[in-house]
Amino acid sequence: MTPLLEAEQLVKEFPLTRGVLLTRRVGVVRAVDGVSLALAEGEALGLVGETGCGKTTLAHLLLQLLEPTSGTIRYRGEDVTGARGARLRALRRERQVVFQDPMASLNPRRTVGAIVAEPFAIHGLLPERSRRRGRVGELLEQVGLDSAEANRYPHELSGGQRQRVGIARAIALGPRLLVADEPVSALDVSIQAQILALLRRLQRELGLALLLITHDLAVVRHLCERVAVMERGTLVEVAPADELFAAPRHPYTRELLAAVPRLPRPQSPPSPSSPSPSST
Amino acid sequence: MLAYVVRRLLWGLVLLLLVSALTFVVFYVLPSADPAALRAGRNASPETLAAIRHNLELDRPLTAQFGHFLERLVLHGDLGYSYYSDAPVRSLLADRLGATVSLTLGAVVIWVLVSVPLGILSALRPRSWLDRITMGGALVAVSVPVYWLGLVALYLFADDIGRWPLLPGAGSYVPLVRDPGGWFTSLLLPWLVLAATFAAIYARLLRSQLVETMAEDYVRTARAKGLSERRVVLRHGLRAAMTPFVTLVGLDVGLLLGGAVLTETVFAIPGIGRLNYDAITHADFPVIQGTVLVAALFVILANIAVDVAYAYLDPRVRRA
Amino acid sequence: MSAALTIEDLRVAFATEEGELRAVDGVSLAVARGRTLGLVGESGSGKSVTALAAMGLLPAGARVSGRVLLDGEDVLGAPAERLRALRGAAIAMVFQDPLSALHPLLRVGAQVAEAVRAHAAVSRAAARARSLELLELVGIPEPARRLDAYPHELSGGQRQRALIAIALANEPHVLIADEPTTALDVTVQAQILALLARLRDELGMAMVLISHDLGVVAGAADEIAVVYAGRVVERAPAGELLAAPQHPYTWGLLTSTPRIDAPRGAELVPIPGRPPSLVHPPPGCRFEPRCAYARPAHRRLDPPLEPLAGAEAHEVACLLPEAARGELWRRLAQGASPAEARAAVPLAEDAP
Numbered sequence: 001m002t003p004l005l006e007a008e009q010l011v012k013e014f015p016l017t018r019g020v021l022l023t024r025r026v027g028v029v030r031a032v033d034g035v036s037l038a039l040a041e042g043e044a045l046g047l048v049g050e051t052g053c054g055k056t057t058l059a060h061l062l063l064q065l066l067e068p069t070s071g072t073i074r075y076r077g078e079d080v081t082g083a084r085g086a087r088l089r090a091l092r093r094e095r096q097v098v099f100q101d102p103m104a105s106l107n108p109r110r111t112v113g114a115i116v117a118e119p120f121a122i123h124g125l126l127p128e129r130s131r132r133r134g135r136v137g138e139l140l141e142q143v144g145l146d147s148a149e150a151n152r153y154p155h156e157l158s159g160g161q162r163q164r165v166g167i168a169r170a171i172a173l174g175p176r177l178l179v180a181d182e183p184v185s186a187l188d189v190s191i192q193a194q195i196l197a198l199l200r201r202l203q204r205e206l207g208l209a210l211l212l213i214t215h216d217l218a219v220v221r222h223l224c225e226r227v228a229v230m231e232r233g234t235l236v237e238v239a240p241a242d243e244l245f246a247a248p249r250h251p252y253t254r255e256l257l258a259a260v261p262r263l264p265r266p267q268s269p270p271s272p273s274s275p276s277p278s279s280t
Numbered sequence: 281m282l283a284y285v286v287r288r289l290l291w292g293l294v295l296l297l298l299v300s301a302l303t304f305v306v307f308y309v310l311p312s313a314d315p316a317a318l319r320a321g322r323n324a325s326p327e328t329l330a331a332i333r334h335n336l337e338l339d340r341p342l343t344a345q346f347g348h349f350l351e352r353l354v355l356h357g358d359l360g361y362s363y364y365s366d367a368p369v370r371s372l373l374a375d376r377l378g379a380t381v382s383l384t385l386g387a388v389v390i391w392v393l394v395s396v397p398l399g400i401l402s403a404l405r406p407r408s409w410l411d412r413i414t415m416g417g418a419l420v421a422v423s424v425p426v427y428w429l430g431l432v433a434l435y436l437f438a439d440d441i442g443r444w445p446l447l448p449g450a451g452s453y454v455p456l457v458r459d460p461g462g463w464f465t466s467l468l469l470p471w472l473v474l475a476a477t478f479a480a481i482y483a484r485l486l487r488s489q490l491v492e493t494m495a496e497d498y499v500r501t502a503r504a505k506g507l508s509e510r511r512v513v514l515r516h517g518l519r520a521a522m523t524p525f526v527t528l529v530g531l532d533v534g535l536l537l538g539g540a541v542l543t544e545t546v547f548a549i550p551g552i553g554r555l556n557y558d559a560i561t562h563a564d565f566p567v568i569q570g571t572v573l574v575a576a577l578f579v580i581l582a583n584i585a586v587d588v589a590y591a592y593l594d595p596r597v598r599r600a
Numbered sequence: 601m602s603a604a605l606t607i608e609d610l611r612v613a614f615a616t617e618e619g620e621l622r623a624v625d626g627v628s629l630a631v632a633r634g635r636t637l638g639l640v641g642e643s644g645s646g647k648s649v650t651a652l653a654a655m656g657l658l659p660a661g662a663r664v665s666g667r668v669l670l671d672g673e674d675v676l677g678a679p680a681e682r683l684r685a686l687r688g689a690a691i692a693m694v695f696q697d698p699l700s701a702l703h704p705l706l707r708v709g710a711q712v713a714e715a716v717r718a719h720a721a722v723s724r725a726a727a728r729a730r731s732l733e734l735l736e737l738v739g740i741p742e743p744a745r746r747l748d749a750y751p752h753e754l755s756g757g758q759r760q761r762a763l764i765a766i767a768l769a770n771e772p773h774v775l776i777a778d779e780p781t782t783a784l785d786v787t788v789q790a791q792i793l794a795l796l797a798r799l800r801d802e803l804g805m806a807m808v809l810i811s812h813d814l815g816v817v818a819g820a821a822d823e824i825a826v827v828y829a830g831r832v833v834e835r836a837p838a839g840e841l842l843a844a845p846q847h848p849y850t851w852g853l854l855t856s857t858p859r860i861d862a863p864r865g866a867e868l869v870p871i872p873g874r875p876p877s878l879v880h881p882p883p884g885c886r887f888e889p890r891c892a893y894a895r896p897a898h899r900r901l902d903p904p905l906e907p908l909a910g911a912e913a914h915e916v917a918c919l920l921p922e923a924a925r926g927e928l929w930r931r932l933a934q935g936a937s938p939a940e941a942r943a944a945v946p947l948a949e950d951a952p
Contacts, residue, residue: 502714519706
C-alpha cells in the first residue's frame with residue numbers, strides 16, 4: 001500500500017553568509033541532512049530530538065512550507081516536490097499543522113469563529129455564511145469546545161482552549177495528515193492530558209495520519225506507533241514504538257531515554273498496619 | 281566592523297549621487313521661477329535673458345549640465361556658483377555650517393538632559409501626578425508647531441520686542457569664536473524652543489521603553505541578587521531601554537544638521553536651513569543642490585554612526 | 601534539625617478588576633538544610649507566588665499576611681533594606697527561562713560578579729576571580745572564555761548553569777529553583793537536576809524545587825507538597841506520596857501524566873475542567889468541581905490540611921475517609937478509570 005507521505009533523501013541547506021551588501025557564501029548549515037521517511041495513512045509517527053536537531057525544519061519541508069535543497073517528496077505516490085500555485089494549494093488542504101504556542105499562532109484580533117472559518121475562506125469553500133457558521137460550530141464541538149465560544153477572542157480563552165481552537169482550524173478542511181509541532185509543551189500537565197486524549201480521539205475518528213514532533217518521549221509513547229529519532233539533521237533510529245522503548249539500538253536514543261525523569265510505577269499502598277516511614 | 285563601515289560609506293557615495301541626480305530632475309521638472317529671469321530683473325530684453333541663460337548653462341541639455349556638475353564637484357570640490365548672490369556655493373555653506381551645528385548640538389544636549397530624568401521618573405511612578413504632568417506637557421510640546429513656540433518665546437523674552445526682556449532676540453547670532461558670551465545668549469532661546477519638542481518626544485519614548493524593560497525577567501533576576509533599586513533601574517533597566525533612545529537621537533541629529541529651517545528662520549539664525557529656504561524662494565539652484573547634498577551627507581553619516589552604535593550597545597546584532 | 605525556611609499560613613492577594621485575587625490562600629511549608637522540598641502544581645496554583653513571597657519579590661500592591669521565617673527571622677514584615685541584604689545572600693532563586701532571566705546586553709561574567717559585589721565589598725578583580733570559580737563550580741565548560749561571553753552566545757543549559765552560579769554567589773542557606781528545567785532539553789534537564797542535587801549537598805542548602813512536572817520532582821525531592829488553587833492539598837515524603845497518594849488531585853496528576861514505561865494503549869485520564877477562580881473560590885472544597893468522588897456535602901465544607909491517622913508526616917486536605925481513599929487509589933493504580941473506582945468503593949451520600 002502506498003504510503004501517504006514519503007520523503008527521500010531530503011536535504012535542506014541554509015547558507016552562511018558574510019558581509020552586508022556584497023554578501024558571499026562562506027559555507028552551509030545542513031539543517032536536514034539526507035532524511036528518508038515514510039508515513040502511512042492513519043499512522044501516528046513521533047519525531048523526537050533535541051533543540052537544533054532539525055525536526056522543525058523537517059516538518060516544514062514535509063508540509064512544503066520550505067523548499068528542499070535536494071531530495072523528493074511524494075504524496076500518495078505522486079512526486080510533489082516542486083509543486084506550486086494551485087496544485088500546492090490543493091495539497092495544503094490535505095496536510096495541516098498545529099503549532100506549539102497557541103497564543104502566538106492565533107490572530108489575536110479575530111474571533112475564534114473567524115479563525116476556524118479562515119481555511120474555508122482561503123480555499124473558497126462553503127461560501128454561504130450560515131453553512132460556514134454551522135460547520136465552525138460543529139468543529140468546535142468536535143474538539144471539545146462549546147460552539148458559543150466562536151464569538152470570543154483568543155486572549156479570553158485558556159491555553160488549553162486555544163490549542164483546541166488551533167486543532168479545530170487544522171481539521172476544518174478534513175486533512176489526511178496532521179503535523180503537530182510540540183502541541184502540548186506549553187500547556188499544564190492536566191491540560192496536556194486533555195489535548196493528547198483529543199488528538200488520539202480525532203486520529204481515530206477521522207483516520208488522520210499524525211506526525212508528532214516533540215522532545216517529550218513520554219508523549220510520543222502515549223500517542224505514536226512508530227518513532228523516529230533525529231540528531232543533527234539525520235534520523236539515527238526509526239522503529240516501532242514498543243521496540244524502540246524496550247530495546248533502543250542507537251546510543252543517542254538510549255541517552256534520551258535514560259534522561260527522561262521517571263515516575264515510580266503506581267503501586268498498591270502499604271497495608272494500614274505497617275508503620276509508615278517517618279520523614280528522615 | 282571596519283569593513284562594514286567602509287562598505288556603508290561607499291554605498292553612501294552612491295546614494296549621494298542619486299540624491300543629487302534626483303534634485304536636478306526635481307528642480308527642472310517642477311514649475312519654478314526661471315532663475316535667469318530672476319537674475320535679469322524686470323523688463324529684461326530677450327537677448328539679456330538668453331545671455332544669462334547661456335551663462336548659467338541653462339540652455340544645455342540636463343544630462344550635460346549634470347555631468348558638468350559632477351565633474352566640477354569630484355575634480356575640484358566645486359559646488360558651483362549661486363545664481364542669486366554670485367558667491368561660490370561651497371563658501372556659502374561653510375559660512376553657515378557653524379551656526380547650524382551650534383544650534384543642533386546645544387539643542388541635543390538640552391533635550392537629552394531634560395528627557396532622560398523625566399522619562400525615568402515617569403516610568404518609575406506611572407500614573408503619579410509627576411507622570412501625568414510630564415506626559416501631558418509632552419503632548420502639548422509635541423503638538424505645538426515649533427515656529428509658533430519660537431515666536432511666542434520671542435514675544436515673551438526677546439530683549440527687543442519681549443514682554444520680559446531677558447535674552448537677545450532674533451537676528452542676534454554671533455559665531456562662537458567671535459563672542460562666546462554673545463553666542464551663548466543668542467542661542468539660548470532657539471535651543472530651548474528646538475529642544476522642547478524633542479524633549480517631549482524622547483521623554484515619552486524613554487518612559488515607555490523603561491516601563492517595558494523594568495517588567496522583563498532580567499530585572500527580576502537583578503532584584504533577586506539583592507541589588508539596590510537604584511542599580512537595578514540604572515544598570516539593568518535603563519541600559520536596555522537606552523538603545524532605541526540613543527539610535528533615534530543619532531538620527532535626529534543627522535536630520536537637524538541638515539538645517540532646522542523653521543527655527544533658523546524664526547530666530548534669523550544664518551544656518552544651512554535658512555540658506556536652503558532663501559535659495560528655494562530665489563530658485564537658486566546651485567545652492568539648493570548644495571544644501572540638499574549637505575543634508576543628505578549628514579543623514580547618511582548619522583545612519584552609519586547609529587548602526588555602529590547600535591551594534592556596540594546591543595551585542596546580539598553584532599554578527600555583520 | 602531546624603528548618604532553614606519556614607512558611608506559616610502565607611496568604612497573598614492581588615487587586616484585580618474582578619476583585620481580590622487570592623493567589624496564595626494559607627500555605628505552610630518548611631525545609632531543612634540539606635533537604636529538598638518539591639512544590640508541584642499547575643500554572644495559577646500559587647507555587648511561584650509563594651516563592652516570590654519568600655524572596656520578598658512580590659509586586660507592590662500585593663497584600664501579604666502570614667510569616668516567612670528565614671533561619672528564624674521573619675522576612676515578611678522586614679524593612680526593604682533588610683530584605684535586600686538577605687536576597688541573593690541568605691536566600692536565592694533560580695528562575696525559569698534562562699534566556700530572558702539574564703540581561704541580554706551585559707556579559708555573563710559581569711552579571712555573576714555583580715551578584716558577588718552586591719553583598720561583599722570586594723574589588724572588581726576579586727569578584728571576577730570569584731565569578732570564574734562559580735562558573736567552574738556549576739560545570740560550564742571553558743569558564744574563562746564564558747566570562748566575557750554574552751547570554752545569547754551560550755546554550756540553554758549553559759545559561760541555566762550561569763543563573764545557578766549567580767544564585768550561589770554568596771552561598772545562600774536556601775535556594776529556590778522555579779521550574780529550572782522546563783525550558784531545557786531532556787538530556788540537559790537531567791544534568792541540571794543532578795547539578796542542583798550535588799550543590800545542595802556540597803553547600804548544605806535547603807532547596808525548594810518548583811515544577812509542574814511530577815516526574816522532575818519525583819527524582820529530586822525528599823518531600824513533596826502538592827499545591828492547588830492557592831493551597832497545599834497534600835504533603836508527604838516523596839516516596840510515600842508517589843506510592844500512596846491521598847488526594848484526588850494528586851491521583852489525577854499521576855494518572856494524567858504520560859509515562860514512558862506505559863504501553864501505547866494506556867489511557868491517560870485527564871482531570872476534567874479547569875482550576876477554580878481565585879477571585880471567587882468555591883466555598884467548600886476547592887477541588888470538588890473536578891473531583892470524581894466528591895459528595896454533595898463537599899460543596900459546603902472546606903477540608904483543612906491534616907495528617908493521616910497512621911502517618912504524621914503525610915498530610916492531606918480531603919474530606920473523604922482515609923480508608924475509602926486508600927481503596928480508590930488501589931483501584932486507580934491497577935488501571936481502573938475514576939468512574940470504575942468510584943463505582944467499586946462505597947461512599948455514603950450524605951456523610952463526608
